[in-house]
Amino acid sequence: MRHHLLLRVVTKLLIGPIILFALYVQFHGDFSPGGGFQAGVIMAVAFILYGIVFGLEAVQNVFPAWLVHKLMALGVLIYAGTGVVSLFLGYDFLDYAAFNPHHPSHGQHWGILAVEFGVLVTVTGVMVAIYYAFAMRRPAISDEDW
16 A cells, blocks of 8 residues: 555554544443453554554564564453452452452452453454454465466
Protein backbone atom coordinates (compact mmCIF):
# COMPACT_ATOMS: atom_id res chain seq x y z
CA MET A 1 0.00 0.00 0.00
CA ARG A 2 2.91 2.32 -0.65
CA HIS A 3 0.97 4.33 -3.20
CA HIS A 4 -1.90 5.04 -0.76
CA LEU A 5 -0.45 8.06 0.99
CA LEU A 6 -3.75 9.16 2.53
CA LEU A 7 -4.39 5.71 3.97
CA ARG A 8 -0.93 5.58 5.49
CA VAL A 9 -1.27 9.04 7.08
CA VAL A 10 -4.74 8.33 8.48
CA THR A 11 -3.55 5.01 9.89
CA LYS A 12 -0.69 6.73 11.71
CA LEU A 13 -3.17 9.23 13.12
CA LEU A 14 -5.57 6.50 14.28
CA ILE A 15 -3.12 4.20 16.09
CA GLY A 16 -2.79 6.46 19.15
CA PRO A 17 -6.53 7.04 19.66
CA ILE A 18 -7.23 3.32 19.20
CA ILE A 19 -4.74 2.42 21.94
CA LEU A 20 -6.08 5.22 24.15
CA PHE A 21 -9.64 3.93 23.67
CA ALA A 22 -8.46 0.41 24.58
CA LEU A 23 -7.02 1.75 27.83
CA TYR A 24 -10.28 3.63 28.50
CA VAL A 25 -12.29 0.44 28.03
CA GLN A 26 -9.81 -1.40 30.26
CA PHE A 27 -9.89 0.99 33.19
CA HIS A 28 -13.63 1.61 33.07
CA GLY A 29 -14.54 -2.05 32.64
CA ASP A 30 -15.49 -2.57 36.28
CA PHE A 31 -17.93 0.37 36.21
CA SER A 32 -19.36 0.12 32.70
CA PRO A 33 -19.50 -2.38 29.84
CA GLY A 34 -16.06 -3.44 28.80
CA GLY A 35 -13.04 -4.89 30.45
CA GLY A 36 -9.96 -6.89 29.63
CA PHE A 37 -11.25 -8.91 26.71
CA GLN A 38 -12.76 -6.00 24.85
CA ALA A 39 -9.76 -3.79 25.56
CA GLY A 40 -7.40 -6.55 24.42
CA VAL A 41 -9.18 -6.91 21.10
CA ILE A 42 -9.21 -3.14 20.57
CA MET A 43 -5.49 -2.94 21.44
CA ALA A 44 -4.73 -5.75 18.99
CA VAL A 45 -6.70 -3.92 16.28
CA ALA A 46 -4.20 -1.07 16.45
CA PHE A 47 -1.32 -3.42 15.62
CA ILE A 48 -3.29 -5.39 13.05
CA LEU A 49 -4.32 -2.20 11.25
CA TYR A 50 -0.69 -1.08 11.24
CA GLY A 51 0.31 -4.46 9.79
CA ILE A 52 -2.35 -4.38 7.08
CA VAL A 53 -1.37 -0.91 5.91
CA PHE A 54 2.42 -0.98 6.37
CA GLY A 55 3.12 -4.69 5.98
CA LEU A 56 3.96 -7.62 8.20
CA GLU A 57 7.65 -6.79 8.44
CA ALA A 58 6.93 -3.25 9.64
CA VAL A 59 4.53 -4.34 12.38
CA GLN A 60 6.94 -7.06 13.51
CA ASN A 61 9.64 -4.41 13.88
CA VAL A 62 7.29 -2.54 16.23
CA PHE A 63 5.79 -5.61 17.95
CA PRO A 64 8.11 -8.61 17.43
CA ALA A 65 6.67 -12.14 17.40
CA TRP A 66 8.81 -13.19 20.37
CA LEU A 67 7.28 -10.39 22.44
CA VAL A 68 3.77 -11.40 21.38
CA HIS A 69 4.39 -14.94 22.64
CA LYS A 70 5.82 -13.68 25.92
CA LEU A 71 2.79 -11.42 26.45
CA MET A 72 0.39 -14.33 26.05
CA ALA A 73 2.09 -16.15 28.92
CA LEU A 74 2.58 -13.00 31.00
CA GLY A 75 -1.13 -12.22 30.94
CA VAL A 76 -2.01 -15.68 32.25
CA LEU A 77 0.64 -15.29 34.95
CA ILE A 78 -0.84 -11.94 36.02
CA TYR A 79 -4.32 -13.42 36.19
CA ALA A 80 -3.24 -16.54 38.09
CA GLY A 81 -0.76 -14.57 40.19
CA THR A 82 -3.58 -12.39 41.48
CA GLY A 83 -5.28 -15.51 42.80
CA VAL A 84 -2.09 -16.95 44.24
CA VAL A 85 -1.36 -13.72 46.10
CA SER A 86 -4.79 -13.87 47.72
CA LEU A 87 -4.07 -17.50 48.70
CA PHE A 88 -0.77 -16.51 50.33
CA LEU A 89 -2.55 -13.77 52.25
CA GLY A 90 -4.90 -16.37 53.78
CA TYR A 91 -7.96 -15.82 51.61
CA ASP A 92 -9.63 -17.91 48.93
CA PHE A 93 -8.28 -18.02 45.38
CA LEU A 94 -9.19 -14.70 43.68
CA ASP A 95 -10.80 -13.34 46.84
CA TYR A 96 -10.14 -9.67 46.25
CA ALA A 97 -10.73 -8.71 49.88
CA ALA A 98 -7.15 -9.89 50.44
CA PHE A 99 -5.82 -6.78 48.71
CA ASN A 100 -7.30 -4.43 51.30
CA PRO A 101 -8.66 -6.29 54.36
CA HIS A 102 -9.78 -3.08 56.10
CA HIS A 103 -11.91 -1.97 53.13
CA PRO A 104 -12.88 -5.05 51.09
CA SER A 105 -14.58 -2.92 48.42
CA HIS A 106 -11.25 -1.20 47.73
CA GLY A 107 -9.57 -4.58 47.50
CA GLN A 108 -12.30 -5.65 45.08
CA HIS A 109 -11.42 -2.72 42.84
CA TRP A 110 -7.68 -3.48 42.79
CA GLY A 111 -8.23 -7.20 42.33
CA ILE A 112 -10.55 -6.71 39.38
CA LEU A 113 -8.11 -4.28 37.75
CA ALA A 114 -5.26 -6.78 38.12
CA VAL A 115 -7.28 -9.66 36.69
CA GLU A 116 -8.64 -7.56 33.83
CA PHE A 117 -5.12 -6.32 33.04
CA GLY A 118 -3.99 -9.94 32.77
CA VAL A 119 -6.86 -10.61 30.37
CA LEU A 120 -5.94 -7.51 28.33
CA VAL A 121 -2.34 -8.64 27.95
CA THR A 122 -3.29 -12.21 27.03
CA VAL A 123 -6.00 -11.28 24.53
CA THR A 124 -3.79 -8.69 22.84
CA GLY A 125 -1.03 -11.25 22.48
CA VAL A 126 -3.33 -13.99 21.20
CA MET A 127 -5.11 -11.79 18.64
CA VAL A 128 -1.83 -10.43 17.25
CA ALA A 129 -0.37 -13.96 17.18
CA ILE A 130 -3.38 -15.15 15.16
CA TYR A 131 -2.87 -12.26 12.74
CA TYR A 132 0.83 -13.09 12.41
CA ALA A 133 0.03 -16.76 11.77
CA PHE A 134 -2.37 -15.91 8.96
CA ALA A 135 -0.24 -13.11 7.49
CA MET A 136 2.92 -15.26 7.36
CA ARG A 137 1.12 -18.12 5.64
CA ARG A 138 2.07 -18.54 2.00
CA PRO A 139 -0.72 -19.30 -0.48
CA ALA A 140 -0.91 -22.91 -1.71
CA ILE A 141 -1.58 -21.74 -5.27
CA SER A 142 0.33 -18.82 -6.72
CA ASP A 143 -1.30 -16.14 -8.84
CA GLU A 144 0.46 -17.47 -11.94
CA ASP A 145 -1.26 -20.86 -11.62
CA TRP A 146 -4.70 -19.37 -12.27
